[in-house]
Amino acid sequence: MTELSVESISPELGARVYVAPDHLLDEGVPEQCLELLNKHGVLVFPAIGISDELQVEFSNRVGKMKPSKIYSSGNGEEKSLGIYKVTMDPKRAKFIDYIVSNEYWHMDGTSYAIPPKATNLKCEMPSSSGGDTEFANLYLAYEQLPAEKKAQIDDLKVVHGVVAANLRWCKNPSLVDLERWMRDGPATEQPLVWKQADGRSALVVGSTADHIVGMDLDEGRALLKELLDWCTQPQFCYRHQWQQGDMVIWNNPGLLHRAHPYTQDSGRLMHRTTITGTEALS
Numbered sequence: 001m002t003e004l005s006v007e008s009i010s011p012e013l014g015a016r017v018y019v020a021p022d023h024l025l026d027e028g029v030p031e032q033c034l035e036l037l038n039k040h041g042v043l044v045f046p047a048i049g050i051s052d053e054l055q056v057e058f059s060n061r062v063g064k065m066k067p068s069k070i071y072s073s074g075n076g077e078e079k080s081l082g083i084y085k086v087t088m089d090p091k092r093a094k095f096i097d098y099i100v101s102n103e104y105w106h107m108d109g110t111s112y113a114i115p116p117k118a119t120n121l122k123c124e125m126p127s128s129s130g131g132d133t134e135f136a137n138l139y140l141a142y143e144q145l146p147a148e149k150k151a152q153i154d155d156l157k158v159v160h161g162v163v164a165a166n167l168r169w170c171k172n173p174s175l176v177d178l179e180r181w182m183r184d185g186p187a188t189e190q191p192l193v194w195k196q197a198d199g200r201s202a203l204v205v206g207s208t209a210d211h212i213v214g215m216d217l218d219e220g221r222a223l224l225k226e227l228l229d230w231c232t233q234p235q236f237c238y239r240h241q242w243q244q245g246d247m248v249i250w251n252n253p254g255l256l257h258r259a260h261p262y263t264q265d266s267g268r269l270m271h272r273t274t275i276t277g278t279e280a281l282s
C-alpha cells in the first residue's frame with residue numbers, strides 16, 4: 001500500500017501530506033486522507049499541482065463530491081466537472097458578494113440539515129497580496145470552554161442564514177440580491193453545539209449565525225460574538241499562505257474558515273470542490 005509522508009503543522013490543527021500526483025488515487029490513499037482529515041482537520045498538499053479531473057476524482061474517493069450549481073463562467077466543461085472557481089475578478093465571478101463574504105469566519109452550509117463534509121481548494125494562482133485562508137479548530141475551542149459556559153450554552157439554538165452573513169458588509173442590498181441570498185442560504189434554526197457521532201462537539205458560530213432563539217436580540221448577539229472570539233483565538237488557528245499548485249482540504253463540520261482580504265485585480269484563483277456531508281447538524 002502507498003505510504004503517505006505526513007508532517008503535523010501543529011498539535012492543534014493541520015498536517016502537510018506529501019504524495020506524488022500519480023499516487024493520489026492509489027488503493028487506500030483517499031481512505032488514509034479521510035482518516036488524516038478527521039484527525040488533523042486541515043490537510044495541505046504543498047504544490048501538488050494536480051489537474052481538475054484528478055481533483056474531482058480525489059474528491060469522489062474521499063467521499064461523494066457535490067457538483068457546484070454556480071459556475072463562474074458558463075462553459076460546458078466546467079459544468080460537467082462541477083468545480084466552482086473562486087475569484088474576485090468581475091469578468092469571471094458570477095456573484096462577487098459570496099466571495100466577499102468569505103472574508104468573515106464561517107462554516108459552509110449552515111442553512112442545511114447536513115452541511116458539507118469537506119471543502120477542497122486548489123490554488124491555480126495565488127493572490128499578489130493578501131488572500132491567505134485561515135482555519136479555527138471548533139472541537140478544541142469547545143473542549144476548552146469552562147464547564148459553566150458549556151452548561152449555559154449546551155441547549156441553545158441559533159438561526160443561521162446567508163442574509164445575516166452578507167448584511168455584515170453589504171448594508172443596502174437590492175431586493176433581487178436579498179431574494180437570491182434567502183434562496184441560496186435560507187434562515188434555519190440549528191443547535192449552537194453540534195454533538196457529532198465521533199463524540200466531538202463543535203460550536204456552530206460565525207458570520208451566518210444571526211441570533212439566538214428565545215434570547216434578547218442584543219444579548220444573544222453579544223454571546224455569539226463572545227463565542228466567535230473564543231473560537232478564533234490564535235492557539236486554535238492555522239493560517240495558510242498559498243503557493244501555486246497547493247491543494248488544501250478541510251473537515252468542514254469541525255472548523256471555521258475565512259479568506260484574508262484580497263483585491264479584484266490580485267489574480268487570485270482557486271478551484272473548489274465540495275464533498276457531501278454525512279452527518280446531520282443536530
Ligand SMILES: [Fe+2]
Binds near residue numbers: 102107257
Ligand atoms: Fe466557505
